[in-house]
Amino acid sequence: MPPVFRFAPSPNGYLHLGHAYSALLNFDLARRKGGRFLLRIEDIDATRCRPEFEAAIYQDLAWLGISWETPVRRQSEYFANYRDALEKLAGLGLIYPSFESRAEIARLVAQRETEAPWPRDPDGAALYPGAAKLLSPDQREELIGQGAPYALRLDMAAALARAGELGWKEHGEGPDGETGSVTGRPEAWGDVILARKETPTSYHLSVVIDDALQGVTDVVRGQDLFWSTSVHLLLQHLLGIPQPAYRHHRLVADSSGQKLSKSTDATGLRELRRQGATPADIRRLVDLPERLP
Incomplete structure (x- = not known):
């Protein structure tokens, strides 16, 4: 069975360079390993998640050259x-x-x-x-x-x-x-x-639950979620569901060394695109190689 990777953003703001790095890394790994790439919308927080942010996620990822399987799983459903x-x-x-x-x-x-x-x-x-x-x-x-x-x-x-x-x-x-x-x-x-x-x-x-139901085999996400894995292992054991392989990647920081926030317009993909950045520029900014053929 081919490996299954996923990118799972929350539509509570616009994507920034940190999201771009994680999405591109998962997409590249899926292609390199002959696997599948899934997009999941984590919209359980009805007070903060908004349709315009979800629409922007699709637009930004497509602009980066990322494609995904459909239908997209939306947690609220x-x-x-x-x-x-x-x-x-x-x-x-x-x-x-x-x-x-x-x-x-x-x-x-x-x-x-x-x-x-x-x-x-x-x-x-x-x-x-x-x-x-x-x-x-x-x-x-x-x-x-x-x-x-x-x-x-x-x-x-x-x-x-x-x-x-x-x-x-x-x-x-x-x-x-x-x-x-x-x-x-x-x-x-x-x-x-x-x-x-x-x-x-x-x-x-x-x-x-989502990773198990979607058959995700490889969870590639930021280091800020590293110790959350402990809780996830416990729940997987208690519920009798599979444990995927875990890989935690570096975080993209701003000029002051702080983790990026969705409120940081300077590193937002929409703002960078407005300033004339290209998908290749984004890859260089997050230190990823050119897209695989």
């Missing part, structure tokens, strides 16, 4: 797949609802940090400090019945007890030079959110 996965995890007793707002969680963290530094995940966010796991089933049902907002969290301790030690073969390089055999550290993320009342999935859940 497949919420049922994610609900099925949540039900399986719930059946294993591995998820629970938490009811604190973001502001309440921030207050809890601040209280705990008056005594000692509170642990944070690899992205710098504080681990969940609440005690929702201690609520009884009746208490949870009562709060949900009252219409209280909630997030569905993975019981990390219970999940790790079921899964044991996890690891992956890294074909690229992590942010601190990690390569080769890497030991997963899902516990570093605490009880991660897998869904919310208003959105039946999260990035962590949807990405592993």
Whole structure:
């Protein structure tokens, strides 16, 4: 079977040079290995994703000379797949609802940090400090019945007890030079959110489900997602779905050395194109060779 690569942007802004590098790298690898290249639209965040940004993604990628298989998978059309996965995890007793707002969680963290530094995940966010796991089933049902907002969290301790030690073969390089055999550290993320009342999935859940359903064999993405792989391995194990090969690539930085943002107009593909840049110029800017014949 030929390898399957994918590029999966969110339509919450215009693409920049960092996106171009990742999309071109995946497209080039697919062609070099005689594989397939898929485009996926990760539009689960209805408050930030907009149709004009999705249309711009298609325009920018086509301008770069990238082609993809159709139809394009749009996550918002497949919420049922994610609900099925949540039900399986719930059946294993591995998820629970938490009811604190973001502001309440921030207050809890601040209280705990008056005594000692509170642990944070690899992205710098504080681990969940609440005690929702201690609520009884009746208490949870009562709060949900009252219409209280909630997030569905993975019981990390219970999940790790079921899964044991996890690891992956890294074909690229992590942010601190990690390569080769890497030991997963899902516990570093605490009880991660897998869904919310208003959105039946999260990035962590949807990405592993989508990759499995689309038959993705090779995940090539930025180093900023390196340690997220630990959570993805755990979910793949719990749900009994295949583990693709992982390769994390360097990030394209701006002139100050910071990771690019969709709000950085100077590196936006649309702005560069307006200034007269060509697809060949973009390849040179991200240090990729000319397109394969």
